[in-house]
Amino acid sequence: xxxxxxxxxxxxxxxxxxxxxxxxxxxxxxxxxxxxxxxxxxxxxxxxxxxxxxxxxxxxxxxxxxxxxxxxxxxxxxxxxxxxxxxxxxxxxxxxxxxxxxxxxxxxxxxxxxxxxxxxxxxxxxxxxxxxxxxxxxxxxxxxxxxxxxxxxxxxxxxxxxxxxxxxxxxxxxxxxxxxxxxxxxxxxxxxxxxxxxxxxxxxxxxxxxxxxxxxxxxxxxxxxxxxxxxxxxxxxxxxxxxxxxxxxxxxxxxxxxxxxxxxxxxxxxxxxxxxxxxxxxxxxxxxxx
Ligand code: C2E
Ligand code: MG
Ligand code: MG
Ligand code: MG
Numbered sequence: 001x002x003x004x005x006x007x008x009x010x011x012x013x014x015x016x017x018x019x020x021x022x023x024x025x026x027x028x029x030x031x032x033x034x035x036x037x038x039x040x041x042x043x044x045x046x047x048x049x050x051x052x053x054x055x056x057x058x059x060x061x062x063x064x065x066x067x068x069x070x071x072x073x074x075x076x077x078x079x080x081x082x083x084x085x086x087x088x089x090x091x092x093x094x095x096x097x098x099x100x101x102x103x104x105x106x107x108x109x110x111x112x113x114x115x116x117x118x119x120x121x122x123x124x125x126x127x128x129x130x131x132x133x134x135x136x137x138x139x140x141x142x143x144x145x146x147x148x149x150x151x152x153x154x155x156x157x158x159x160x161x162x163x164x165x166x167x168x169x170x171x172x173x174x175x176x177x178x179x180x181x182x183x184x185x186x187x188x189x190x191x192x193x194x195x196x197x198x199x200x201x202x203x204x205x206x207x208x209x210x211x212x213x214x215x216x217x218x219x220x221x222x223x224x225x226x227x228x229x230x231x232x233x234x235x236x237x238x239x240x241x242x243x244x245x246x247x248x249x250x251x252x253x254x255x256x257x258x259x260x261x262x263x264x265x266x267x268x269x270x271x272x273x274x275x276x277x278x279x280x281x282x283x284x285x286x287x288x289x290x
Contacts, residue, residue, distance in 0.1 A: 035087055037073070042096055046072050049104050050271035051122075053280060054242055054264040057256055062281055064155065066123040066264065067105040068271045069097075089129050098130040099139055106147035106154060108274050113153075117281060121183065123155040128162045132169075137176050144180075151181030157208070158184065160192030167198050178203040185242075190226055200237055206262075207234050211245025214265070218250035228258045235259065 041047060051065040071079040088094040102124055109122040130136065144151055156177060163170040163186065174184050185206035186194075190213055209230050213223045227243065234241035243255050246265030255263060269280060 031087070034079075034084070035091060038071075038084055038087060038091070038093055041071060041073075042100055044074075046074070047097065047100060048072055049101065049108065049274070051108075051274060051277050052264055052271040053269050053277065053284075054123075054262050055268050055284075056262055057252070057260055060284065062120065062284060064121040064123055064262075065277060066157070066271075067101060067108075067125070069101055069125075085127060089127055092129065094127050094129050095133055098127065099143075101125075102139060102143040103146060106143045106149040109153055110147045110149040112274075112278070113149075115278070117278065119153055120281075121153050121155050123157050123185065125157045125187065126162075128159075128165065131158055131162055131173065136173065137180070140177065140180065140182060152183065155183040155185055155205070157187040159188045160186050160190075160194050161188070163202065164192050164194060164198075171201055171203070174203045190230055196233070199233075204239060206240045206242055208264075209241065209243045209260075211243075211265075214243050214245045214251055217254050218248065224254065227254070227260075231255075231258050231260050234261075 048070045049067045050070055051067055053062040054064040054066065055062055069081050069085075071081075071084050073079050085094065088097050105122045105124045109120065113119050126136075133139075140154070140156075143149075144154065158170070158174070163174075177184060183205045184203060185208055186202070186204050187208050188210040189207045190210045207230060209227055213226045213230075215223075217223050217227060231241050233239075240261040242262035242264060243251070243260055244264045246252060246255070246263040247267050249267075251265075252263065252267065272280070
């Protein structure tokens, strides 16, 4: 029973992990250690935001950038959000980390404006746990107030699967955000089984076609069908559509032919430091070159 098991664990002590198979042991320990370090990473200022431009497919201009977090671990180097965001979700650390991301992205965007760049929208990814916190709205208001950024220059990216967990609650929260003047986009669109009737009630500005549909776009007819269906759906619902993970000329040709509005991907730029965004914009918005 539980008491006996706990007693047994205590008796073994913390150092008796060798009870398990070695791989299990080291994997579990690695995760445990990383979780402990994640707890201190904010205080140690180990997070950075990179920014990836999103490009208008008709004009070649950049009007939006997506903020993407990186963890600069003292001994392991840069750790991908794919690895630590799920951990942060599990432990609840995503709430303070997400708060930092919101503040930092708003601060940076206002700093770009103050430096004389044409105003852009900064997109911030919001995870499920963060979205469901009942004080999300006041956290967003705080980030805007502290930075002095106007609400219309902030966009929140929520995933389709997050919305589908509880459509009614999600729509209520999205309506409140929209009331503030913040824009909303649906990330990873196509992977989360939205019903079309629900989609038309979402107060969103953009759909982001998931990069899994873009990867083999040049050759895969199923991906072509999905991509062109999402684009025409967006047109009919009056939403802009952006393709993520765009790497090749062939993908761009397909997206242009099908009247996709925007793209984001390594073909134009990797996620880069804030200073590199300034150089990129000066170059690109001046000479129009996708
Ligand atoms: P996402 O929001 O769908 O972001 C797009 C991901 O695609 C980013 O990965 C980006 O670096 C990558 N990407 C961009 N262009 C290309 C391309 O041409 N080819 C390929 N193969 N990949 C491309 P990243 O930065 O590793 O982020 C992964 C995921 O982690 C994000 O997916 C998002 O779900 C999450 N994430 C990142 N930053 C944050 C954050 O601040 N808060 C939260 N809650 N989640 C975040
Ligand atoms: Mg995103
Ligand atoms: Mg995405
Ligand atoms: Mg994704």
